[in-house]
Amino acid sequence: MRITIEIEPKDLTRFQQALQRSRHVAQEADEADILDAAKQALDSAPLATAPSYVRKRIAGVQRLIVMLEDEAWALPTQCRVDVLEALVYFSDPEDLIPDDIEVIGLLDDAIMLELLLRKLAPVLRAYADFCKFREELAAAPPATRQEYAVSLARKRDALRARLGRSGKRAA
Incomplete structure (x- = not known):
């Protein structure tokens, strides 16, 4: 029913x-x-x-x-x-x-x-994308921890920018 x-x-x-x-x-x-x-x-x-x-x-x-x-x-x-x-x-x-x-x-x-x-759907989708990227990055990690952190930060920033372009509150 x-x-x-x-x-x-x-x-x-x-x-x-x-x-x-x-x-x-x-x-x-x-x-x-x-x-x-x-x-x-x-x-x-x-x-x-x-x-x-x-x-x-x-x-x-x-x-x-x-x-x-x-x-x-x-x-x-x-x-x-x-x-x-x-x-x-x-x-x-x-x-x-x-x-x-x-x-x-x-x-x-x-x-x-x-x-x-x-x-919050756009934020939750962006977070899911971030988690997926982090898992993929962990599977084939960069040479250094710094490169790992930079890659993760760039992805996070790109996802937040996507949120900003879609008119959602990203900051």
């Missing part, structure tokens, strides 16, 4: 307001604390009883955490703020729908993540 959720402008406004509250927390809190809270929320989320749609979206949290923690990628500031806001929202057990409500508790988190993952 397929169920489609249509989000009307007034519903979207509610999600944007909730995200705005997360923005304030993200600006005040320590990034390491936000990451720890997101990891704990991920570990304790009642995913076993959650619908498949929810589980798939929640998997995006793990990608966001990995991307934030990747020092070589060094996620640009504005994108970093967007990701931290998403993690703050996800980590809040008392968001629009309290997470402990069986079956639907994570539905709002999944919807918010869908919205944010769509917004």
Whole structure:
């Protein structure tokens, strides 16, 4: 069975307001604390009883955490703020729908993540390209560590430039 959720402008406004509250927390809190809270929320989320749609979206949290923690990628500031806001929202057990409500508790988190993952899609694609390049580079590494670092930095910079050309926030 397929169920489609249509989000009307007034519903979207509610999600944007909730995200705005997360923005304030993200600006005040320590990034390491936000990451720890997101990891704990991920570990304790009642995913076993959650619908498949929810589980798939929640998997995006793990990608966001990995991307934030990747020092070589060094996620640009504005994108970093967007990701931290998403993690703050996800980590809040008392968001629009309290997470402990069986079956639907994570539905709002999944919807918010869908919205944010769509917004961050160009950044996530660039990061995936960066990771692929890094794996290829590791398979046939340059002669020196410095050449390796320079190659990685050039690729990262080229991917960020691509983000800038596409009109997305890259810095």
